[in-house]
Amino acid sequence: MLDVETVDPWFVMLSPTEPVRGGVVALGTAEPEPEVVESIDHAAIRETALAEAETFIGKIRPKLNRIDDPARRIFEIMACGRYRAGSVEKTRFTENWELWQDTLRLHVEQGTPIPVTLPSYPFKIPNPVKVRRRSPDMAELLNLRRLIELSHAISLVHEPGAVMHVISDGMIYGPLFGVSDHEARCYRAGAERMIRDLDAEKTITMVDMLDDVVASVQDEFDDVKARLEPKVRRWWHDNTDDAHRKYLVRNLTANMNTHAEAVHLLSQVLSRTVAGEDVAGAADEMRAVGDHILKRADEYALRFTLTLYTLRVMNMVPRFYPQSIRGTVHPKPGQWGFHLVNKFTNVFPWQGVAVQKPNGQWRVRTELDAKLNGAIPVHLPNDPFPYYYREIS
16 A cells, blocks of 8 residues: 655645735725625525536436436546546546546446535635635535536436535645634534535535544544655655645645734734834845745645545555545546536635625635725625625626
């Protein structure tokens, strides 16, 4: 299992930093008076998912009817542009037929749902530029709606459909991003409540990567991780100029909790400004804090890589969910990367806020981006944070 001669973390990915539009002048504008909605119509959200699946499959039904193999019909639905994320070329998606055909045929023959595993749903990223809220909101609901649609689309060619096994990874990665166990558990509980509200418990399941998956083989996991660590650290320290290594550090910096550092810097600048002092004197402090953040991000990116390497070497997800299709939020060869909300949205639900466009379509964007573009915050009663934003024409 540990014949790892050469470390290559190509498969370790972190969601990218998102550009935020708007100038400094926009920061002084007052936030629009929020709208308040009494509740969220979960039944309507579910019905929309089912209807959209039926509409789409209706459009491609002639193509599907020309395919004799039921398993191949399922694969063609998975491969279609409405659902598949990432280019066919970069993800080598056509090669997945050879990888998945036995699994698909097995479940067709047995008359059982196609199991799809998706490590995701960690926590709301602790960066207030991206999102201030700490619990699931409309962005997560839109993702669950898409999972329901995916399952129903498959059910129109394979009656049992698909069951989406979401593996929440907040507990295992929380310490690397400055998120407590308590917050990660509360976030997962909120997502599980959404699944129940959508009457989707037979379609979507949720377990925890640490509490459930790793805990089933905890001693082995700890041993493999301990034996891998010297190899991963050696690669990390020998490849400081590697582009992928730099990408991991850069993106972890944008996703981890830097609240304490930000408050410290702000207090330094404000105290000097109020006292009439030259704020240039804070430059050294800013550099020191920046170096501190980068040093912490470098170490945590290494640990993030080590954890993912351990999960990969142990083949952890397939071991816990045998005979399943591996889903992913980062499209890559050998896995099913699909659009989490729609093909026009690249920001992950836990990385931002849902924004409803004037035509009723949804996007997920960073919260600062939504605010700088004048979107109106929409709250549930007695909720201090927006549940979503609404653009005005």
